Amino acid sequence: MHIKLKAGHGMRPRPAFVMGVLRMAALLVILIMSAVIWKSCFQQQGAWQTTSSSSTVDLMDGTKCVALTFDDGPHPVYTEQVLDVLEKQQVHATFFLMGKEVECYPQIVKRMHDEGHLIGNHTYSHINICQTSCQEALQEVTRTNDLIYDICQEPVEWFRAPYGCASDSLEQKTQMIWVTWDVDPLDWSCQNADQIVNHIVKNVSENDIILMHDAYPSTVEATERIIVQLREMGYTFVTVEQLMMP
Numbered sequence: 001m002h003i004k005l006k007a008g009h010g011m012r013p014r015p016a017f018v019m020g021v022l023r024m025a026a027l028l029v030i031l032i033m034s035a036v037i038w039k040s041c042f043q044q045q046g047a048w049q050t051t052s053s054s055s056t057v058d059l060m061d062g063t064k065c066v067a068l069t070f071d072d073g074p075h076p077v078y079t080e081q082v083l084d085v086l087e088k089q090q091v092h093a094t095f096f097l098m099g100k101e102v103e104c105y106p107q108i109v110k111r112m113h114d115e116g117h118l119i120g121n122h123t124y125s126h127i128n129i130c131q132t133s134c135q136e137a138l139q140e141v142t143r144t145n146d147l148i149y150d151i152c153q154e155p156v157e158w159f160r161a162p163y164g165c166a167s168d169s170l171e172q173k174t175q176m177i178w179v180t181w182d183v184d185p186l187d188w189s190c191q192n193a194d195q196i197v198n199h200i201v202k203n204v205s206e207n208d209i210i211l212m213h214d215a216y217p218s219t220v221e222a223t224e225r226i227i228v229q230l231r232e233m234g235y236t237f238v239t240v241e242q243l244m245m246p
């Protein structure tokens with residue numbers, strides 16, 4: 001009876017004590033977890049700030065950059081119209097030129113260079129490098145570099161392969177920086193300024209390279225509208241070199 005009572009008496013406070021300890025333990029776990037979560041968030045934020053400030057200028061000064069690029073020129077009519085738009089809007093773009101067109105219109109290439117645009121190589125005759133021997137492709141690239149050098153007196157460092165073909169072996173041999181693109185409005189196919197502008201405005205994001213061709217009146221019209229609209233969206237126009245090597 002006594003033992004039973006004692007045992008009974010002893011049993012009653014025990015669950016309360018256990019519950020109290022459990023509550024304390026739970027509170028401690030919550031506190032520790034909160035501290036761990038807070039610490040990891042803080043560290044992540046610190047890492048993001050360090051990375052962004054060291055790798056891109058954009059987040060530091062709040063600028064969103066975008067690069068306009070034009071392939072296949074110079075065109076005898078529309079390249080100068082594109083240059084007029086760029087001059088009026090005070091924008092520098094990047095032109096990937098075909099050697100055989102450089103040969104025909106050197107004065108347009110000179111103007112591009114004099115006005116501060118970046119000039120790149122797009123092979124001599126727009127060959128598909130994936131279907132050409134490495135030697136022949138390299139000849140096309142070298143010949144075009146020489147032609148551009150004769151006009152601008154500066155070595156050509158930038159290359160864009162026609163059709164976006166990739167070739168590791170040729171890339172190594174050219175010792176140039178190969179450039180692709182992020183936004184392709186298919187301006188050569190649609191030849192419609194509204195469609196070009198809408199595609200770019202809808203798909204563009206920070207640090208994108210936009211692909212167009214300075215060979216169509218629709219592209220000339222679209223170029224001016226894109227500059228105006230993207231500026232309203234907070235974008236700053238830079239060359240591919242400025243974008244990739246800030």
Ligand code: NI
Nearest residue numbers: 071072162163
């Ligand atoms: Ni092309």
